Structures are given as structure tokens and as C-alpha cells.
Amino acid sequence: MSDLAPVLDHLDHSIDQSLERLFHLLRIKSISTDPAFSSDCRKAAEWLVEDLKSIGFEASVRDTTGHPMVVAHHDGEGPHVLFYGHYDVQPVDPLDLWNDDPFTPSVKEIEPGRKAITGRGSADDKGQLMTFVEACRAYKAVHGKMPCRISILFEGEEESGSPSLKPFLEANAEELKADFALVCDTGMWDRETPAVCVGLRGLVGEEITIHAADRDLHSGEFGGAAANPITILARALADMHDENGRVTIPGFYDGVEETPDTILKSWAGLGETAETFLNPIGLAKPSGEKDRSVLELVWARPTAEINGINGGYTGAGFKTVIAAQASAKVSFRLVHKQDPDKIRAAFRAFIEARIPADCSVEFHKHGGSPAFQLDYDMPLVTKAQGALTEEWSKPAVAIAMGGSIPIVGDFRRMLGMESLLVGFGLSDDRIHSPNEKYDLTSFHRGQRSWARILDVLSK
Amino acid sequence: MSDLAPVLDHLDHSIDQSLERLFHLLRIKSISTDPAFSSDCRKAAEWLVEDLKSIGFEASVRDTTGHPMVVAHHDGEGPHVLFYGHYDVQPVDPLDLWNDDPFTPSVKEIEPGRKAITGRGSADDKGQLMTFVEACRAYKAVHGKMPCRISILFEGEEESGSPSLKPFLEANAEELKADFALVCDTGMWDRETPAVCVGLRGLVGEEITIHAADRDLHSGEFGGAAANPITILARALADMHDENGRVTIPGFYDGVEETPDTILKSWAGLGETAETFLNPIGLAKPSGEKDRSVLELVWARPTAEINGINGGYTGAGFKTVIAAQASAKVSFRLVHKQDPDKIRAAFRAFIEARIPADCSVEFHKHGGSPAFQLDYDMPLVTKAQGALTEEWSKPAVAIAMGGSIPIVGDFRRMLGMESLLVGFGLSDDRIHSPNEKYDLTSFHRGQRSWARILDVLSK
Numbered sequence: 001m002s003d004l005a006p007v008l009d010h011l012d013h014s015i016d017q018s019l020e021r022l023f024h025l026l027r028i029k030s031i032s033t034d035p036a037f038s039s040d041c042r043k044a045a046e047w048l049v050e051d052l053k054s055i056g057f058e059a060s061v062r063d064t065t066g067h068p069m070v071v072a073h074h075d076g077e078g079p080h081v082l083f084y085g086h087y088d089v090q091p092v093d094p095l096d097l098w099n100d101d102p103f104t105p106s107v108k109e110i111e112p113g114r115k116a117i118t119g120r121g122s123a124d125d126k127g128q129l130m131t132f133v134e135a136c137r138a139y140k141a142v143h144g145k146m147p148c149r150i151s152i153l154f155e156g157e158e159e160s161g162s163p164s165l166k167p168f169l170e171a172n173a174e175e176l177k178a179d180f181a182l183v184c185d186t187g188m189w190d191r192e193t194p195a196v197c198v199g200l201r202g203l204v205g206e207e208i209t210i211h212a213a214d215r216d217l218h219s220g221e222f223g224g225a226a227a228n229p230i231t232i233l234a235r236a237l238a239d240m241h242d243e244n245g246r247v248t249i250p251g252f253y254d255g256v257e258e259t260p261d262t263i264l265k266s267w268a269g270l271g272e273t274a275e276t277f278l279n280p281i282g283l284a285k286p287s288g289e290k291d292r293s294v295l296e297l298v299w300a301r302p303t304a305e306i307n308g309i310n311g312g313y314t315g316a317g318f319k320t321v322i323a324a325q326a327s328a329k330v331s332f333r334l335v336h337k338q339d340p341d342k343i344r345a346a347f348r349a350f351i352e353a354r355i356p357a358d359c360s361v362e363f364h365k366h367g368g369s370p371a372f373q374l375d376y377d378m379p380l381v382t383k384a385q386g387a388l389t390e391e392w393s394k395p396a397v398a399i400a401m402g403g404s405i406p407i408v409g410d411f412r413r414m415l416g417m418e419s420l421l422v423g424f425g426l427s428d429d430r431i432h433s434p435n436e437k438y439d440l441t442s443f444h445r446g447q448r449s450w451a452r453i454l455d456v457l458s459k
Numbered sequence: 460m461s462d463l464a465p466v467l468d469h470l471d472h473s474i475d476q477s478l479e480r481l482f483h484l485l486r487i488k489s490i491s492t493d494p495a496f497s498s499d500c501r502k503a504a505e506w507l508v509e510d511l512k513s514i515g516f517e518a519s520v521r522d523t524t525g526h527p528m529v530v531a532h533h534d535g536e537g538p539h540v541l542f543y544g545h546y547d548v549q550p551v552d553p554l555d556l557w558n559d560d561p562f563t564p565s566v567k568e569i570e571p572g573r574k575a576i577t578g579r580g581s582a583d584d585k586g587q588l589m590t591f592v593e594a595c596r597a598y599k600a601v602h603g604k605m606p607c608r609i610s611i612l613f614e615g616e617e618e619s620g621s622p623s624l625k626p627f628l629e630a631n632a633e634e635l636k637a638d639f640a641l642v643c644d645t646g647m648w649d650r651e652t653p654a655v656c657v658g659l660r661g662l663v664g665e666e667i668t669i670h671a672a673d674r675d676l677h678s679g680e681f682g683g684a685a686a687n688p689i690t691i692l693a694r695a696l697a698d699m700h701d702e703n704g705r706v707t708i709p710g711f712y713d714g715v716e717e718t719p720d721t722i723l724k725s726w727a728g729l730g731e732t733a734e735t736f737l738n739p740i741g742l743a744k745p746s747g748e749k750d751r752s753v754l755e756l757v758w759a760r761p762t763a764e765i766n767g768i769n770g771g772y773t774g775a776g777f778k779t780v781i782a783a784q785a786s787a788k789v790s791f792r793l794v795h796k797q798d799p800d801k802i803r804a805a806f807r808a809f810i811e812a813r814i815p816a817d818c819s820v821e822f823h824k825h826g827g828s829p830a831f832q833l834d835y836d837m838p839l840v841t842k843a844q845g846a847l848t849e850e851w852s853k854p855a856v857a858i859a860m861g862g863s864i865p866i867v868g869d870f871r872r873m874l875g876m877e878s879l880l881v882g883f884g885l886s887d888d889r890i891h892s893p894n895e896k897y898d899l900t901s902f903h904r905g906q907r908s909w910a911r912i913l914d915v916l917s918k
Contacts, residue, residue, distance in 0.1 A: 201679060205777045214741030219764045220660060220862025223792050224747040224756040225736060230765040230787075231700065238697035241690065277684060282673030284817040288683040297683040305682045306689040307780050308771035313788060318664045318825040320790055320862075321766050328689075329772060331779055333682050358743035366777035403679025403779075 003143060004455045010138040011447045018134045018447065019107065019117070021051065025087070025126050026105040026119045032067055032088035033160040041067040041156045044087045048154055055137045057152065062172075064164035067156030071175070074136070076146040078458045082178035082417070083150065084407060085129025085185065086158035089121035090432045097434035107440060116437040124431035127438035128184040128423055129154060131446030138451060147458040151178055155407075158185075162406065169414045177415045180380055182453070183408065184446075187425035189270060189397050191439070194388035194449065197421035198374040198381055199299060199400030200408060202334030204343050205307075205366030208233075208351055209327040212359045216312075217322040227359050229326040230311040236354040237328060240304045245289040247304045249350045255337030259300045263376050266397055267295045299400030303333040304347075329366070333402065340368035372408045372419070373400075380420050380457075387452035388422070391445060422453065462602060463914045469597040470906045477593045477906065478566065478576070480510065484546070484585050485564040485578045491526055491547035492619040500526040500615045503546040507592075507613055514596045516611065521631075523623035526615030530634070533595070535605035537917045541637035541876070542609065543866060544588025544644065545617035548580035549891045556893035566899060575896040583890035586897035587643040587882055588613060590905030597910060606917040610637055614866075617644075621865065628873045636874045639839055641912070642867065643905075646884035648729060648856050650898070653847035653908065656880035657833040657840055658758060658859030659867060661793030663802050664766075664825030667692075667810055668786040671818045675771075676781040686818050688785040689770040695813040696787060699763045704748040706763045708809045714796030718759045722835050725856055726754045758859030762792040763806075788825070792861065799827035831867045831878070832859075839879050839916075846911035847881070850904055881912065 011018075030044040031037040045061045045068045052059035052072040059072035067088060092102040100106065105119035117127060132152075139146055153176060157164055169176060189195045212229040213222075242248050274286050277294040288297045311326025313319035332343050348363055355361045374381055376398050388396035408419040424442035425431065470477075489503035490496040504520045504527045511518035511531040518531035526547060551561040559565065564578035576586060591611075598605055612635060616623055628635060648654045671688040672681075701707050733745050736753040747756045770785025772778035791802050807822055814820045833840055835857050847855035867878040883901035884890070 203679075203779065205779070207777070212742065217740060218862065219762070219766060219790060220662075220792065220860070222740070222757065223764045223790075223861060224760050224762040225733075225745045225753045226740065226742055227744070227746040228764055230768050231696070234693040234765065234768070235697040235700075237690070238694040241694075274684075278817070281676060281681070281685065282817075283671065283685055285686070285815060286684045287686040287815065294684040298681065301683050303678070303683040305678045305687055305779075305781060306693065306771065307678060307778060308773045308782070309689050309693070309768055309785065310770075310773040312765065312767035314767045314769040314786075318666070318788055318790070319766060320662070320664070320764075322764060323767070326768065327773075329777055331678060331682075331777070333679065356744060356746065358737070358741075401679070402682060403677065 003147065004451065006142045007138045007451045008448050010142050011134065011444070011451060014138070015444055018130070022117065022127060022130045022443070023105045025130065026121055027103055029103050030088045030121070030156065031091050032157050034091060038067065041088055045070050045154070045156055048087060051133065052152065055133070055140050062168070064168055066164045069156065069164070069168055070152065070154035071172070072152040074146045074150045076149040078148040080149040080151065080178040081180060081182050081457065082176060083132050083152045083182045083184070084155070085132070086125045086155040087129070088156045088159050089124065089126070090159050092120050092434070094434065099435055102436070110437065115440040117440060117443060118435070118437050120436050122436055122438035123425050123429035124436065125158070125185050127443055128425065128446065131424065131443060132182070132184055132450045134447040135450035135454060138447070139454070147454045151176065165407065166410060166414070169410055173415055178417060180417050181408070181411045181419040183405070183419050183421045184423050185405065186401065186421045186423035187427065188423070188442070189399060191426060192392065192394050193270070194392045194394070194396040195399045196381055196384050196388065196396060197401055198376060198398045199335065200372040200405050201302070201402055202338065202340060202369045202371035202409070203404050204332040204334065204340045204368045206330050206344060206347055207327065207364040207366055208330065209325055209362045210355065210359060211325045211362070213322070213324050216324050219320040219322050222322055226322055227356055228322050229359065230323055232355065232359060233309070233311065233326045233328055236351050237306055237330070239354065240350070245287065247302065249304070249346050251342060251346045252302065254342065255339060256302055257336045259296060260376060263398060264293070264296060267293065267299070270295065270397060298402040300335055302335050302338055305331050305333070307331050334371045336371055336373050338371060340370055344368060369404060369406055369409050372405070372412065374418060380418065383456045384420055384422055384453050387456045388449055391449045391452050422449070424449070462606065463910065465601045466597045466910045467907050469601050470593065470903070470910060473597070474903055477589070478902070481576065481586060481589045481902070482564045484589065485580055486562055488562050489547050489580070489615065490550050491616050493550060497526065500547055504529050504613070504615055507546060510592065511611065514592070514599050521627070523627055525623045528615065528623070528627055529611065529613035530631070531611040533605045533609045535608040537607040539608040539610065539637040540916065541635060541640045542591050542611045543614070543640055543642045544591070545584045545614040546588070547615045547618050548583065548585070549618050551579050551893070553893065558894055569896065574899040576899060576902060577894070577896050579895055581895055581897035582884050582888035583895065584617070584644050586902055587884065587905065590883065590902060591641070591643055591909045593906040594909035594913060597906070598913065606913045610635065624866065625869060625873070628869055632874055637876060639876050640867070640870045640878040642864070642878050642880045643882050644864065645860065645880045645882035646886065647882070647901070648858060650885060651851065651853050652729070653851045653853070653855040654858045655840055655843050655847065655855060656860055657835060657857045658794070659831040659864050660761070660861055661797065661799060661828045661830035661868070662863045663791040663793065663799045663827045665789050665803060665806060666786065666823040666825055667789065668784055668821045669814065669818060670784045670821070672781070672783050675783050678779040678781050681781055685781055686815055687781050688818065689782060691814065691818060692768070692770065692785045692787055695810050696765055696789070698813065699809070704746065706761065708763070708805050710801060710805045711761065713801065714798060715761055716795045718755060719835060722857060723752070723755060726758070727752065729754065729856060757861040759794055761794050761797055764790050764792070766790050793830045795830055795832050797830060799829055803827060828863060828865055828868050831864070831871065833877060839877065842915045843879055843881060843912050846915045847908055850908045850911050881908070883908070
């Protein structure tokens with residue numbers, strides 16, 4: 001009998017106890033963004049420390065200027081992994097849209113044969129982080145040790161911008177650095193298909209304000225002679241894309257790689273089409289670069305999006321004004337090796353080249369982070385895919401995500417380690433919304449999945 | 460001795476009495492937009508009726524659903540003219556910025572050798588309309604009759620959108636129709652140079668809203684695949700102009716005529732340059748069609764201006780949203796024979812052609828009026844120029860105005876008559892603002908100018 005089989009058995013037999021532990025954690029109102037719940041956040045951290053100590057971890061609550069971190073270590077043979085999750089949750093308003101109290105968790109049958117754990121944080125991220133803790137507990141119970149050396153970092157400010165995270169990583173780099181990180185804050189492709197997330201787009205945010213005349217002008221008196229900053233802005237922003245949807249900013253595609261055919265094929269096999277992706281939001285036709293699938297567009301291609309625009313008179317009725325200024329918020333989603341600083345500089349030069357000599361433009365920076373991309377054939381990835389495929393009896397797909405998860409960039413830059421993103425969330429989990437839930441299957445097979453992943457990583 | 464010389468003498472000798480009459484009118488708080496001043500508006504109308512009766516006009520206050528009109532008639536030989544002015548005034552706030560009470564007029568020396576009448580309405584339009592009344596009074600006093608048949612229409616809602624004007628013109632078309640209208644609500648070129656305004660740009664206003672997804676989207680999740688309505692809007696609006704500043708909407712220039720060289724030369728002689736026109740508002744470089752003077756651009760060329768634009772997140776900070784919709788307010792200044800309905804239809808077709816199949820656009824109409832343009836060599840114009848040149852000892856220039864004065868379009872369409880726009884306002888009169896004034900010279904020589912114009916028109 002392998003080391004693994006009894007661990008899986010143990011997990012199967014202790015599902016009720018593991019649910020009770022999760023319920024205890026879910027009852028703690030650790031809403032990080034609201035100062036009224038500060039002591040609840042600390043309570044969650046303390047509960048986790050006690051629970052980890054009970055499994056043999058050397059665990060402690062670590063103070064920050066905000067909510068505390070939980071750090072735990074357990075020795076072991078083989079590779080050293082750092083598991084990351086967050087114990088804080090989103091606010092619960094509007095409370096009247098919840099079917100049950102958000103902090104009184106239960107298991108409910110949500111459709112015939114499908115049970116889910118209800119409550120705030122069940123999916124994001126308490127339920128997810130406990131899948132890993134339960135896998136560790138089972139190893140300890142069955143074998144008296146961990147399959148490898150394991151450190152754990154639980155954050156309490158993920159839902160409120162993680163202000164303490166970077167300083168904490170910097171101050172504790174030696175202690176936290178491992179061979180790689182395991183992050184459980186993502187999802188499955190669908191209820192049957194497990195997924196490893198190997199790509200996350202980066203982000204560059206810019207706000208620009210174009211100034212023309214030193215006051216608002218009457219369009220009758222000055223129209224045709226005076227510069228209109230809205231027109232200048234519209235023209236500059238319109239120039240950012242060509243007729244094929246490609247971004248025209250010089251150097252924008254530096255560092256963008258073509259996705260391997262095998263990966264494109266595996267994505268094609270997921271059955272997502274322009275229609276299935278866009279129809280639910282009232283659209284039908286992919287708007288970005290031509291001749292690429294929607295999944296490639298959102299997972300592996302960079303974008304330039306206007307997130308907001310404002311200028312002149314925008315109230316009811318009409319005002320024949322030529323505005324003194326106009327502004328826009330623009331963001332770029334980055335992939336692969338695109339450099340946020342270079343993209344920002346190239347965008348600014350691109351805009352500046354389109355400003356008439358007697359007008360001016362101001363730029364404000366709104367964050368910037370590079371993309372995260374693992375090699376699709378990296379052993380960390382292929383081993384995890386293998387373990388997940390075993391557990392779910394369906395090939396695990398290497399997916400990407402359109403959005404950003406800053407922690408993986410921080411781990412790479414500050415601790416020099418890559419992150420394996422595996423999670424069991426589903427698209428109908430309603431995270432951040434009323435009636436958040438986590439499928440019981442996600443919780444149970446998530447535990448088994450981590451047991452399997454730890455097993456293969458230890459070999 | 461001609462008929463004219465004793466009339467001019469009479470005006471010179473009765474300036475003090477004419478000032479007293481104007482002061483009486485200026486003391487009446489006829490603010491049309493504020494219902495609190497309704498009875499004041501009626502009082503102004505009644506005062507004017509009594510004054511016109513004292514000169515021998517058959518005059519009456521004519522009720523409307525808003526503030527009343529004043530209509531007056533005096534028989535005479537020769538052509539029949541309809542004089543138009545308005546007795547209502549703008550609100551006076553902010554009151555604390557006025558040096559004197561806005562409704563306690565006085566004559567003040569505003570710089571050495573330059574006197575001005577102070578008070579709300581002194582220039583817009585009570586002082587101006589009284590220049591004509593005083594010219595009539597002098598004719599009557601000296602000759603016992605008018606130089607031609609004269610009708611008068613004073614409106615009390617010009618500063619609040621003229622809601623009653625069209626119905627009134629329609630209901631009284633027979634009574635009000637004359638050979639042409641004289642309108643005194645414009646200005647001189649400068650303190651020395653009299654002007655006849657022969658062109659006013661028309662206006663078409665449009666509001667467009669582009670709809671894409673049926674909700675706001677996360678730009679990480681959907682960016683690159685989902686249509687961005689701000690990008691679509693920016694591209695469509697950017698397409699409206701080519702690199703030479705010309706409007707690219709098909710058919711836009713239909714009906715636009717080239718301004719005669721002689722007129723362009725006379726405008727060049729006014730000494731207005733790109734610098735003198737644009738530097739005061741913080742600009743330096745004409746932004747519209749290339750190779751045309753600023754005066755031609757604002758007086759004789761059509762425009763397409765974006766007056767407002769709005770979409771997505773425009774608050775402080777940043778939100779990585781792809782908006783569900785974006786909108787803009789766009790207006791076109793029309794010249795010569797451009798057809799507002801055709802321009803509106805062409806614009807809508809132009810925008811519609813740029814909307815992806817799975818998005819939609821809504822249009823809202825915000826007014827439309829054609830341009831007003833007299834032939835530069837029309838006798839009405841050249842005669843008036845001659846009279847003004849005599850009075851001011853400097854050639855009167857035929858100018859145009861960038862903005863619109865709807866009444867002249869109404870007179871043309873509804874009463875089939877052209878309007879001669881002559882006025883004595885100056886650019887520093889501060890109309891609509893605190894400390895409105897009217898130069899004493901404008902008031903005095905304005906009276907003399909109308910006496911001369913009536914004289915030449917009667918011949």
C-alpha cells in the first residue's frame with residue numbers, strides 16, 4: 001500500500017469533523033475592510049494557529065500594522081513548499097439578499113445530489129485554505145509526519161488591498177522562502193474538470209488628463225478655432241487599436257509569446273466558444289484581436305482598455321461648451337514578459353505625440369504589475385496536473401486567468417519562487433456576493449487533491 | 460438741410476432725457492427666468508407700451524403663456540420694418556461681485572474719457588433696444604412722422620429660451636410681417652469699428668449612447684474579448700475629422716460656400732490673428748480646418764464638436780471595469796445652406812456604421828437650426844454699412860458670428876423676411892455677468908446710427 005491511499009481513506013472518514021472545523025472558522029466574522037471587525041480578524045488568526053499547532057506545526061500569530069499574519073512551519077523530507085491562503089472575508093451587505101445568516105454556515109442540498117457549504121468565506125478563501133490544512137492533518141494522523149517540508153502563510157488583508165503583505169514578505173523573506181508556493185484561491189474549469197492556473201495577466205493603470213484652453217469656451221464663439229480636448233483625447237485613444245484589434249503602441253507586443261499549439265488545442269477542447277463566453281453578458285462577437293479564440297484573448301493576449309472617460313458637459317440636456325480639459329482612465333492587461341514600466345512609458349509617449357503644441361497632458365500612475373506565467377511543461381505544473389487528473393478522473397487543464405493575483409508576483413520578485421495555483425472554486429460560488437457557497441465536493445475532493453499533489457511533489 | 464441732420468441734432472441735445480428713460484427701464488427687475496420677477500417683467504412691458512404710445516405708436520401689451528410681448532405699429536411711407544429687441548434680463552447672482560446695485564443704474568467714468576451706463580440689462584438688451592426707440596422719438600419730434608412704416612416687437616423671454624416666441628409669431632404672422640427685420644442685440648467689431656452681422660452659424664445637437672454588454676464587466680475577466688463601448692465611441696468620434704481638420708461625415712459640406720475674397724480681405728484687415736484670438740484663452744494654434752484664418756473658421760466654416768463625453772468609472776482612483784455603455788454630446792455649427800436634418804441623418808448613419816453588430820446606439824435630438832446668411836452685397840446690408848460708416852467715420856465691416864440667434868431663423872422661416880443685425884455692444888460689456896455696462900458712446904451714437912439707417916432705408 002502506498003503512503004497515499006490511507007491518507008485518502010482518512011480524509012473520506014473524517015469529512016464530518018473537517019466540516020465542523022471549517023464551520024468554526026466560518027463563524028468568525030473576519031471582515032478585513034471594516035475596522036469594527038478587527039478583533040474578529042485576530043480571532044480567526046488565533047483559531048488557525050491553534051488548529052495548526054494541533055497538527056504539529058510550529059505556528060504563530062504575527063502582528064503587522066494591520067491585521068495579523070499566520071505563519072506556520074512543519075519539517076519534512078524533500079522539497080519545501082509554502083502554502084498561501086487568506087482568512088479574511090468580504091463584507092456581507094446587502095444582508096437582506098442572503099437566504100441564511102452569512103456567519104451561520106450549514107450544508108444544504110442546492111440541487112438534487114449536489115450539496116454545498118453556505119456562508120461568507122466558504123469559497124473565498126476559508127473553505128479553500130482548509131482543504132490544504134485537512135490534507136496535512138490526514139498525513140500527520142496516518143503517518144505521523146508530513147510528506148515534505150511545509151510552511152504556511154495565511155493573510156488577513158487580502159480583501160482589503162493587502163497593505164501589510166509586501167513589508168511582511170520583505171521582513172521575513174528568509175523564513176518564508178521555499179522551493180515554490182502553493183496558492184489555493186482559484187477555481188476549477190467546471191464541476192468535473194480540475195485546473196492548474198499557469199498564467200495571470202499583469203496590469204498597468206494610467207489616468208490621463210488633457211488640458212486645452214484655460215477655461216470652458218462657448219462652442220459658437222470658439223468652435224472651429226479652439227482646440228477641443230475631448231476630440232484630442234478621443235483621437236489619441238482611438239489610435240491605440242488598429243482595424244484588426246491589435247494595439248498600435250510601439251513596442252507594446254515586446255515580450256508577448258505565442259501560446260503553444262498543444263495548449264491552444266487543450267483550450268479548444270474545453271468547449272468555450274465566442275457564443276458561450278459572450279452571450280451570457282449580452283454580446284456575441286469577440287472584440288479584440290482577430291482570429292484568436294475568446295479563451296486565448298482573455299488568458300494569453302494583452303489588452304488596452306479605456307475604463308473611464310469624462311469631459312465637458314455630461315448632465316441632462318445640452319450645453320454648447322468646449323471643455324478646458326478631458327480625462328480618461330486606461331489600463332493594460334499584460335501577458336508573459338511584457339514590462340509594465342516600458343508599457344507605461346510607451347503609452348505616455350504615444351499620447352504625448354498626439355497632443356497639439358498649445359495643449360498639455362498630465363499622467364497619473366495607477367499601479368503596475370507584470371504578468372505571471374509558468375512554462376506549461378514545468379514539472380511543478382505537470383505533476384500537479386497528473387495528481388488532479390487521478391483525483392477527478394478527467395484530464396486537468398492548464399488554464400490562465402484574465403485578472404491579476406498580486407501575491408504570485410510578490411513571491412516571484414521578493415522570494416524568488418514560483419507559485420502553483422490550484423483551487424476548487426466554481427463559477428457559481430457567488431464570492432463577494434450574497435449567498436456565497438462552496439460545493440461539498442470541492443471541499444472533500446479538494447482535500448484529496450492536495451493529498452495527492454503533496455504526494456507527487458514529494459517524489 | 461436734409462431730413463436727417465435735425466434728427467441727429469435733436470438726439471445730441473436730448474441725451475440726458477434719453478438716459479433718464481433708459482434708467483427708468485433698467486430699474487425694473489425683469490428677470491425672465493425667475494418666477495419671482497414675473498410682475499416686474501409685465502411692468503417693463505407696460506412701461507415700454509406707454510413710452511411707445513407717447514411717440515405716437517399704436518402699442519399694446521400682448522399676453523402669452525409666459526411673459527408678455529410688446530407690439531407697436533407706426534404708419535409711414537416707404538418700406539415696412541419690424542424692429543426686434545428684448546426687455547428681459549439675466550439673473551444677477553452672484554450679487555456680491557457687483558460694484559453697484561444691478562438695478563440702480565448710473566453713468567460712470569470707467570477709464571479716462573470713457574463713460575458707461577452701469578446695470579443689469581444696460582447692454583443686453585435694454586440699452587440697445589432704446590437706441591432705436593430714441594431714434595424714432597427724435598424723428599417724430601422733429602418731423603412729426605416716421606421715416607418709414609415701423610413695427611416693433613419686444614420679447615420678454617429671450618434670456619429664458621423664448622418658449623412663447625414661435626407660437627406668437629405664428630398666431631400673429633400677418634400683423635408682424637414686414638419687408639425686413641432690424642435686430643439690435645449684437646455688437647461692434649471694436650470701439651471704433653461699426654459692424655453689420657450678416658452670418659450666424661446654425662446648430663445641430665445630438666446625444667449618443669453606445670450600449671455593449673448588458674452589465675459592467677471586470678476588465679481582467681473579459682478584457683480583450685468583450686466590446687468596450689468607450690473604445691467604440693472614441694473611435695467613431697475620432698473618425699469625424701481627418702488630419703486636416705475637415706469633417707469626414709459624407710455630405711457634411713453640402714451647402715457650404717466659399718467666402719468671397721473681398722470679404723476675407725476685409726476680415727484680414729481687422730487685425731485678428733490666431734494669436735490675438737487664442738492667446739487670451741491660453742491657446743496659440745487654430746485647431747480646425749487648415750489654411751483658414753481664425754475669423755473664417757468661427758464665422759464662415761462649419762464644425763463638429765464633442766461637447767461632453769462620459770463612460771465607465773470616472774471617480775477618484777481606479778476601477779478595472781469595462782462599461783456597459785458610454786455616451787457623448789456632439790454639436791455641429793452650420794453655415795450657409797447646410798441642412799440641419801440632413802446633417803443629423805448623416806451623422807447618425809456615420810456613427811451607426813461604426814457600431815459592432817452585437818452593440819447598439821441610441822440617439823437623442825437636441826435642437827437644430829440652419830445658419831443665417833445674408834448676401835454680402837444685398838442692398839439692406841450695403842445701405843446699413845454706408846450709414847454706419849458715416850456715423851463712425853470708419854468703414855463698417857460685414858461680420859459674422861459663430862453662435863446662433865434663433866429669432867432670425869424664425870423671422871425667415873415663419874414670416875419670410877430677412878434680418879439686419881446691427882448693435883453697439885462691446886466685448887467688455889460683461890453681459891450675463893456681474894457689472895454689466897453699456898458705453899455711453901454706444902448708447903448715444905447707437906441712436907444716431909439708427910436715425911441714419913432709417914434714413915437710408917427710407918430712400
